[in-house]
Amino acid sequence: MNHELPFESYLISVARPIKITAQKEREQIIREQYYNLFKIPSPKVMIDMLTDSGTGAISNEQLAGIIVGDESYAGSVSFEKMKRAINDITGFNFIIPTHQGRGAENVLHSAIVKDGDVVPGNTHFDTTKAHIEFRRATAVDCTIDESKETSNEHPFRGNLDLKKLEAVFLKTPKEKIPFTLITITCNSGGGQPVSLSNILAVKKLCKKYNIRLFFDMARFAENAYFIKTREKEYQSWPILDICREMFKDADGATMSAKKDAIVAMGGFVALKDEELYQKCATYSILFEGYLTYGGMTGGTMEALAIGLYETTDFHYLQSRITQVHKLGRLIKECGIPLIEPVGGHAVYVDAGKMLPHIPHAQYPAQVLAVALYVKGGIRGVEIGTVLADRDPFTHQERFQDHELLRLAVPRRTFTDNHMAYVASVLGEINKEKDKLKGLKIIWEPPILRHFTCRFAEVD
Numbered sequence: 259m260n261h262e263l264p265f266e267s268y269l270i271s272v273a274r275p276i277k278i279t280a281q282k283e284r285e286q287i288i289r290e291q292y293y294n295l296f297k298i299p300s301p302k303v304m305i306d307m308l309t310d311s312g313t314g315a316i317s318n319e320q321l322a323g324i325i326v327g328d329e330s331y332a333g334s335v336s337f338e339k340m341k342r343a344i345n346d347i348t349g350f351n352f353i354i355p356t357h358q359g360r361g362a363e364n365v366l367h368s369a370i371v372k373d374g375d376v377v378p379g380n381t382h383f384d385t386t387k388a389h390i391e392f393r394r395a396t397a398v399d400c401t402i403d404e405s406k407e408t409s410n411e412h413p414f415r416g417n418l419d420l421k422k423l424e425a426v427f428l429k430t431p432k433e434k435i436p437f438t439l440i441t442i443t444c445n446s447g448g449g450q451p452v453s454l455s456n457i458l459a460v461k462k463l464c465k466k467y468n469i470r471l472f473f474d475m476a477r478f479a480e481n482a483y484f485i486k487t488r489e490k491e492y493q494s495w496p497i498l499d500i501c502r503e504m505f506k507d508a509d510g511a512t513m514s515a516k517k518d519a520i521v522a523m524g525g526f527v528a529l530k531d532e533e534l535y536q537k538c539a540t541y542s543i544l545f546e547g548y549l550t551y552g553g554m555t556g557g558t559m560e561a562l563a564i565g566l567y568e569t570t571d572f573h574y575l576q577s578r579i580t581q582v583h584k585l586g587r588l589i590k591e592c593g594i595p596l597i598e599p600v601g602g603h604a605v606y607v608d609a610g611k612m613l614p615h616i617p618h619a620q621y622p623a624q625v626l627a628v629a630l631y632v633k634g635g636i637r638g639v640e641i642g643t644v645l646a647d648r649d650p651f652t653h654q655e656r657f658q659d660h661e662l663l664r665l666a667v668p669r670r671t672f673t674d675n676h677m678a679y680v681a682s683v684l685g686e687i688n689k690e691k692d693k694l695k696g697l698k699i700i701w702e703p704p705i706l707r708h709f710t711c712r713f714a715e716v717d
């Protein structure tokens with residue numbers, strides 16, 4: 259089957275100009291901001307690939323939804339519309355709106371995760387892991403071993419290893435496992451999908467041991483697209499049916515709607531069980547807002563409901579994933595190593611391999627991120643030793659096996675020309691990569707250093 263669509267499945271009706279900057283100006287800016295890309299004002303970035311979260315382009319229908327949104331504090335019609343859409347796609351009846359994904363995680367975890375608990379899953383996203391550890395519980399990574407290699411053509415590198423999962427079930431008292439979590443797609447593993455057969459097998463195992471099963475469904479539609487195009491049994495299934503099958507019989511989900519619902523802000527918890535809903539509702543009112551808005555405007559809830567359907571349109575998904583993969587292919591053609599196969603929302607360049615002359619202690623992926631900004635005005639993000647931070651007890655650096663530069667692709671935002679430009683700038687850098695110098699950290703905060711730390715060039 260030919261998966262490539264020769265053009266985007268939408269027209270661009272509102273354009274936002276890019277302010278063109280010169281390399282000299284960018285050299286000065288990056289020096290002034292101590293080589294930290296989080297400090298660069300957005301008008302000084304030409305192609306922003308820092309994240310795919312909340313950065314997609316809304317559609318004309320979503321814009322109309324924002325205008326007609328019901329902003330009532332209680333009983334908003336827009337909440338009802340959003341609830342119907344979530345119920346239709348996931349089958350879950352009880353919906354709690356939240357301001358974003360981590361808000362949803364906070365509500366759910368406050369209700370059911372306790373000190374000493376264990377939450378197995380495929381690689382938990384940072385905020386999920388933080389919410390688990392904040393409650394002195396442990397996130398156990400049960401992803402298949404193939405996910406750890408940078409180049410392994412396994413089509414579903416986000417899959418859970420059933421043996422690892424069963425081992426957790428066998429050695430942990432049942433009451434200490436509040437739930438198993440499947441993150442679709444697996445962001446921390448590079449936006450890698452989970453197959454439907456793996457999801458069904460995990461469901462069966464959870465049922466056998468009577469353990470709840472939840473999804474982190476931030477990129478559920480992209481996951482469904484990979485199932486349709488890579489898993490033979492589901493080739494003829496509509497995307498929406500695949501989604502329904504993924505969620506069927508599970509206990510619930512959290513979602514950052516900033517991804518696959520294509521809204522700038524928003525999220526929710528979706529639950530099967532009313533008793534758990536009542537428990538979560540208390541925390542929702544405490545942290546997020548009343549139960550029919552939870553930190554979102556009525557307009558956002560309208561746009562979210564519409565976005566959930568737009569994102570499950572096969573042709574939209576085809577053009578989105580095709581664009582991400584095209585970027586990967588163009589970068590690879592320049593002889594630059596990356597995580598393969600490319601996932602759903604981003605390309606991860608293996609900066610450690612690309613710049614072997616720069617040791618981990620001089621942050622090769624940060625060096626590459628800075629070079630990409632200086633040469634092309636493009637902003638990516640370091641996923642390596644800087645992000646990994648220091649060990650909280652020993653204060654030693656946690657050197658990573660892979661020093662990666664993530665180039666996230668916002669939804670419906672860039673054309674293929676933008677992507678070709680990104681690849682060509684990387685290609686130019688690759689030709690002169692031996693000239694790149696390492697970086698050292700000259701100031702850092704006690705935690706979450708990557709946002710604010712200051713770097714200087716190593717002589």
Ligand SMILES: Cc1ncc(COP(=O)(O)O)c(C=O)c1O
Nearest residue numbers: 358359360383385445474476514
């Ligand atoms: C898989 C996954 N879960 C949860 C979150 C957290 O969502 P938010 O940024 O909306 O709080 C993210 C954000 O990137 C994510 O990718």
